[in-house]
Amino acid sequence: MAPGLPTAMDRPHFIGIGGAGMSGIAKILAQRGAEVAGSDAKESATAEALRALGATVHVGHAAEHLADDATCVVVSSAIREDNPELARAHERGIPVVHRSDALAALMHGLRPIAVAGTHGKTTTTSMLAVSLSELGLNPSYAIGGDLDAPGSNALHGDGEIFVAEADESDRSFHKYAPEVAIVLNVELDHHANYASMAEIHESFETFAGKIVPGGTLVIAADQDGARELTRRLAGSVRTVTYGESEDADVRILSVVPQGLKSEVTVVMDGAELTFAVSVPGRHYAHNAVAALAAGVALGIPAAELATALAAYTGVKRRLQLKGEAAGVQVVDSYAHHPTEMTADLEAMRAAVGDARILVLFQPHLFSRTQELGKEMGRALSLADASVVLDIYPAREDPIPGITSDLIIEAARAAGADVTPVRGKDGAPAVVAGMAKAGDLVLTMGAGDVTDLGPRILDQLSSTGK
Structure with missing residues (x-):
């Protein structure tokens, strides 16, 4: 039998509980009988799944979300020191545990x-x-x-x-x-x-x-x-x-x-x-x-x-088929490093043969774009055409002079057909306007580009292409 709760984790509070790594640890603790609580920046399906397991999930970050009887506060490296719940934990002397330490305790x-x-x-x-x-x-x-x-x-x-x-x-x-x-x-x-x-x-x-x-x-x-x-x-x-x-x-x-x-x-x-x-x-x-x-x-x-x-059928966002409309398939890819981008594009090429592959790419992080933007552009040359969005910042502040133009220029230098789109709201219409029956559209990146796949399908359905 698996062990029970790690010491001092029977009433944990998670800051950023909706994150992929944090939510997993919270779910396991809840399933082991802990009184799990936490907060996240926005409402999500993950928050609802945690509530179904008995967890208390607050939307937004505020000092009062941290209960007085919390036995520890779990954080990831993305949580900044000025977070009000983290500041309250320090004030009250509640132990702060990095998510990796929490996970290590669960594996013991x-x-x-x-x-x-x-x-x-x-x-x-x-x-x-x-x-x-x-x-x-x-x-x-x-x-x-x-x-x-x-x-x-x-x-x-x-x-x-x-x-x-x-x-x-x-x-x-x-x-x-x-x-x-x-x-x-x-x-x-x-x-x-x-x-x-x-x-x-x-x-x-x-x-x-x-x-x-x-x-x-x-x-x-x-x-x-x-x-x-x-x-x-x-x-x-x-x-x-x-x-x-x-x-x-x-x-x-x-x-x-x-x-x-x-x-x-x-x-x-x-x-x-x-x-x-x-x-x-x-x-x-x-x-x-x-x-x-x-x-x-x-x-x-x-x-x-x-x-x-063979029972494994995939992970969400890892070449996940989102649907088909007007003869166009839309697939979602989490790839955000040039090696990943190349691998997913090669996999799609092997799967669809001579069909056109269109990519809607959202760069992830200013620092990654600064170091690997040229390689990202070369990877996009494997597609028949690409639309490139602004950089998704995630946890980072902007770096002067670092924009998605680095990727666009490199892609064009490699002979790629690339269209820049500033602001992602207009991208679904642009991509749907480019697509035709038999094409495959790949939404690619680790940010919120994943939300645009269903909107592309809606655009294709409404135009009847």
């Missing part, structure tokens, strides 16, 4: 799998959660996105396995002590916190060093940053590599596209194994193989887990 006493990497974490964590559930192992899990099935980003299960997405962006993944760790890739990102690849590698080395004695690191064999990490860790931890490289321990022999699915064949311990992946693209096939290797490292039979992986 279980068999954790921690999934890390610059991108692909949510998908791989979700694949493990779904497949282990399909096998009746009843894992607990905390994911940075909502599953298509079973419909939640977190669950308290009564099994012994806990699957968690491990966030490197603020080095909080150093708090975990997994039995199995996955590193999907190691690239420079999160430029507000990391100044160089040297710092990134040092951070991932620290993460790998937290694996419990006798545990396993599952790591990509094909990606340069991951290979360098493997070299640095040589002999310090049991390592299982996966990928298409000839020297991979779990070698991918083929990835055969089958519409919006694919068939994957691997060699493990000298034996071939073929299984289905119910989402498109080579990068998702690699994620599935990473999940397979991690499960096998925990002692789960490879053939059983491979079959169960």
Whole structure:
């Protein structure tokens, strides 16, 4: 049986409870019997889901939202010191706990799998959660996105396995002590916190060093940053590599596209194994193989887990089909790093063949655009045409001179057809005006561009194109 509540977390208060990472921890605590409360900037379906579990969720941030009997206040790195609820917690001497410490406490006493990497974490964590559930192992899990099935980003299960997405962006993944760790890739990102690849590698080395004695690191064999990490860790931890490289321990022999699915064949311990992946693209096939290797490292039979992986049908915002109108399909992509953008566009190209792909892209963060704007523009050249919005700031203040024009100029230099749109409200009409029957529209980015997919479908329906 899974353990109960961590000490001093029986009446937690979450600041920013609606966030993907925060809400997952809050849900698990509520399911374990805690009296959960918290606040978020706006009303949401996530807030309603938390209330259905018995949590008290306030809209807006105010000192009076923090109850006097709260045993701790849980925050993420996005919460600023001038938040009124955080200020009240300091005044009253209520312990303040970072969400990574809260998650680490939830995993204590279980068999954790921690999934890390610059991108692909949510998908791989979700694949493990779904497949282990399909096998009746009843894992607990905390994911940075909502599953298509079973419909939640977190669950308290009564099994012994806990699957968690491990966030490197603020080095909080150093708090975990997994039995199995996955590193999907190691690239420079999160430029507000990391100044160089040297710092990134040092951070991932620290993460790998937290694996419990006798545990396993599952790591990509094909990606340069991951290979360098493997070299640095040589002999310090049991390592299982996966990928298409000839020297991979779990070698991918083929990835055969089958519409919006694919068939994957691997060699493990000298034996071939073929299984289905119910989402498109080579990068998702690699994620599935990473999940397979991690499960096998925990002692789960490879053939059983491979079959169960087919039950995974996707995560919201990860190439999620939003609908079809006037012969145009609209798909939502969370991709916001150039590598992710390229992977999703290549996956869509393999799925739709010669059909036109139109992208509505919203850059995410000024710092990321400053460092990777040119690469984002080159990625957009893989589409037949793109519309580029203003930068979504999220937690950042503007940086002088850094705008989406950096991306637009780079895209045009790479030969791309790009249309800038200032202010996202006019974008659905622009995209619908460009689209014609047989096209695929991809809304892309980590911000609120996801809200525009349904509006594009409405525009297409109303114009009858």
